[in-house]
Amino acid sequence: MPEPLSGDLPAYQEIADRLRARIVGGALGAGARLPSEQELRTLYGSSRETVRKALAILKAEGLVVSQHGRGVFVQRRGRVRRSAADRYVRSAWHAGISAGQADLGDRGPELRADMVRVETLEADAATAGRVDLPAGSRVVRRERRYLQGDRPLQLAVSFLPADIAGGTRAAEPDSGPGGSWARLEEAGWRFTVVREEVESRIPTFDEATLLHMSPGSPLLVVHRIATGERLGETRVLDYSAISLPAELHVLVYESAVR
Amino acid sequence: MPEPLSGDLPAYQEIADRLRARIVGGALGAGARLPSEQELRTLYGSSRETVRKALAILKAEGLVVSQHGRGVFVQRRGRVRRSAADRYVRSAWHAGISAGQADLGDRGPELRADMVRVETLEADAATAGRVDLPAGSRVVRRERRYLQGDRPLQLAVSFLPADIAGGTRAAEPDSGPGGSWARLEEAGWRFTVVREEVESRIPTFDEATLLHMSPGSPLLVVHRIATGERLGETRVLDYSAISLPAELHVLVYESAVR
DNA sequence: TGTCTAGACTTGTACGGACCACTTGGAGGG
DNA sequence: CCCTCCAAGTGGTCCGTACAAGTCTAGACA
Numbered sequence: 001m002p003e004p005l006s007g008d009l010p011a012y013q014e015i016a017d018r019l020r021a022r023i024v025g026g027a028l029g030a031g032a033r034l035p036s037e038q039e040l041r042t043l044y045g046s047s048r049e050t051v052r053k054a055l056a057i058l059k060a061e062g063l064v065v066s067q068h069g070r071g072v073f074v075q076r077r078g079r080v081r082r083s084a085a086d087r088y089v090r091s092a093w094h095a096g097i098s099a100g101q102a103d104l105g106d107r108g109p110e111l112r113a114d115m116v117r118v119e120t121l122e123a124d125a126a127t128a129g130r131v132d133l134p135a136g137s138r139v140v141r142r143e144r145r146y147l148q149g150d151r152p153l154q155l156a157v158s159f160l161p162a163d164i165a166g167g168t169r170a171a172e173p174d175s176g177p178g179g180s181w182a183r184l185e186e187a188g189w190r191f192t193v194v195r196e197e198v199e200s201r202i203p204t205f206d207e208a209t210l211l212h213m214s215p216g217s218p219l220l221v222v223h224r225i226a227t228g229e230r231l232g233e234t235r236v237l238d239y240s241a242i243s244l245p246a247e248l249h250v251l252v253y254e255s256a257v258r
Numbered sequence: 259m260p261e262p263l264s265g266d267l268p269a270y271q272e273i274a275d276r277l278r279a280r281i282v283g284g285a286l287g288a289g290a291r292l293p294s295e296q297e298l299r300t301l302y303g304s305s306r307e308t309v310r311k312a313l314a315i316l317k318a319e320g321l322v323v324s325q326h327g328r329g330v331f332v333q334r335r336g337r338v339r340r341s342a343a344d345r346y347v348r349s350a351w352h353a354g355i356s357a358g359q360a361d362l363g364d365r366g367p368e369l370r371a372d373m374v375r376v377e378t379l380e381a382d383a384a385t386a387g388r389v390d391l392p393a394g395s396r397v398v399r400r401e402r403r404y405l406q407g408d409r410p411l412q413l414a415v416s417f418l419p420a421d422i423a424g425g426t427r428a429a430e431p432d433s434g435p436g437g438s439w440a441r442l443e444e445a446g447w448r449f450t451v452v453r454e455e456v457e458s459r460i461p462t463f464d465e466a467t468l469l470h471m472s473p474g475s476p477l478l479v480v481h482r483i484a485t486g487e488r489l490g491e492t493r494v495l496d497y498s499a500i501s502l503p504a505e506l507h508v509l510v511y512e513s514a515v516r
Numbered sequence: 517t518g519t520c521t522a523g524a525c526t527t528g529t530a531c532g533g534a535c536c537a538c539t540t541g542g543a544g545g546g
Numbered sequence: 547c548c549c550t551c552c553a554a555g556t557g558g559t560c561c562g563t564a565c566a567a568g569t570c571t572a573g574a575c576a
Contacts, residue, residue, distance in 0.1 A: 198456055253342060255346050
C-alpha cells in the first residue's frame with residue numbers, strides 16, 4: 001500500500017516527517033527496525049537517495065541509528081536530567097551513591113561502567129592547564145564509559161594530579177564506593193567548587209561508535225573542573241571531559257542572583 | 259591542478275578533511291567563498307554527490323554555510339563564553355550593562371537586537387507550567403534576535419507573568435537600560451535564583467534560517483527560569499527559551515559543593 | 517551434532533544524469 | 547541614466563545504476 005506524498009514539501013522532508021510521527025507516536029518503539037530502504041522506496045515511490053536523505057534527518061535528530069548490514073533501528077528516548085545541584089553533594093558520594101545513578105532515579109536498569117582504563121602519564125599543555133599545573137606534570141588519567149542497559153549514556157575522561165591521587169585507590173580501576181572524589185576527601189581534601197563548561201558539537205567517528213550515535217547527531221561535551229582545599233592549600237583536584245549524546249540529556253544548573 | 263586522494267578513507271571524508279584544514283589553517287578566512295561544487299569535482303576528481311557529502315560534514319560542524327545560488331561560505335569562528343556567574347549580577351544590569359554584551363567583552367562589534375516582537379497573550383499549558391501559573395494565564399511574550407555585526411548570535415523568547423510585567427516598560431519593545439529584569443526590580447521585585455536547563459538538538463528550519471545555520475548543525479537551547487520575591491511572595495518572574503548556534507558558544511556554570 | 521559456506525538482504529560509497537530555484541551581472545531598451 | 551530582462555553560474559532536489567561491505571540464515575558438509 002504505497003503512501004503518496006503531497007508535494008508541498010521536499011519529498012525527503014515529508015518522508016522524514018511521516019517516519020518521525022510513527023516513532024514519537026509509539027507505532028515504532030525503541031529497538032524496532034524501520035522498513036528497509038528498499039521497502040521505503042516502494043512505500044513512498046521515491047528513489048533511494050531521497051529515502052536515505054529522509055533517514056539522515058532522523059539520524060541527526062538522534063531518533064534512529066543505522067547498523068551496516070542489519071537495518072535502521074529506533075533509539076531509546078527520554079532525557080536524563082543531570083542536575084549539578086543534586087550532584088555535587090558531599091553526603092551523597094560519601095554514602096556511596098554514584099552521581100550518575102542519582103540522575104536516573106529509579107527509572108530503568110542500573111548504570112554501569114565498562115571500558116575502564118586507568119593510567120599515569122605526563123599531561124600535555126592543554127590538559128595541564130586545566131588542572132593548573134605546568135606542562136609535563138604527571139597526572140592520573142581515568143577513562144570509562146557508562147551504560148544503562150545496553151545503551152551507552154556517556155564517556156568520561158578524568159585527570160587527577162598524580163601528586164594527590166597517586167598511590168590512593170583513586171588511581172585504581174575500581175576507585176571504590178562514592179568514586180575517586182570520596183577517596184580524595186578521605187585523604188583530607190575537601191571539594192569546594194565545581195566549574196562546568198558546556199559545549200555541543202557533532203561527534204568524532206570514535207565517539208559516535210562508542211556511544212552508538214549517528215555521525216551527525218549532536219553531542220554535549222562538559223568540561224568539568226573541580227577545586228578543593230586541604231590545610232589552606234587550594235588545588236584543582238579533577239578535570240574531566242564528559243561526552244553525552246545530546247538527545248538523551250538535559251543539564252540543569254542553578255545560580256543565585258548576586 | 260587536481261589533488262589526488264589517498265584512498266584509505268572514504269573520498270568524502272578526505273575531501274572534508276582537506277577543506278577543513280584550509281579553513282582552520284586560515285587559508286580560507288571567515289566570509290570567504292569555497293570553490294564551487296563544480297570546481298571541487300575537477301579539483302578532487304570526484305562526483306558531485308561525493309563533493310556534496312564532504313560539504314555536508316563541514317556544514318554540520320558549523321564551519322561553513324551554503325547560500326542557494328551564491329556559494330558556500332566560511333563561518334565566523336571562536337566561541338563566546340556565557341558565564342552564569344558573571345551574568346546574574348544585579349549591579350551589572352542596574353548599571354545598564356547588557357548581559358550579552360558582557361559576555362563578548364571588547365571583542366568585535368557591539369551586540370544588537372532586531373526582530374523584536376512583544377505581545378500579551380494566554381499561555382499554553384507547557385509555558386504556563388514553566389512560569390508556575392495555571393494554563394491560560396496571561397503572559398507578556400518578548401521575542402528577539404541578537405546579532406554581532408551581521409552574524410546572529412542567539413534567539414530568545416521570554417515569558418513574564420502579565421500581572422507582574424503588564425503595564426510596565428518590561429512589556430514594551432524597548433524595555434530600557436538593563437532590560438526587563440531591571441524594570442521588575444524597580445517595581446519592588448528582587449531576583450533570587452536562576453535555573454537553567456541546557457539541551458542540544460538540530461535546529462528547525464526557521465531557527466536555522468534566523469541564525470544563519472545549516473540544518474544539520476547543532477543548536478544549544480537554554481530554558482531559563484528566574485525566580486524572585488517581593489514582600490514575602492515568591493514568584494517565577496521570567497521563563498526564557500534561548501537558542502544559540504553551538505559552534506559559537508560555551509556555557510559556563512559554577513556550583514558550590516555542599 | 518556441529519561447522520562452514522553460499523547466497524540473500526541490508527546499509528555504505530560512488531558514479532552518472534536531469535531539472536529546479538536562486539543570485540548575479542551584463543545586455544538591451546526605455 | 548535607470549530599469550527590465552535574460553543568460554550564466556550556483557546550490558537544492560530527485561532520479562537511475564553499480565559495487566563494496568557487513569549481517570544473517572538456510573543448506574551442504576564433515
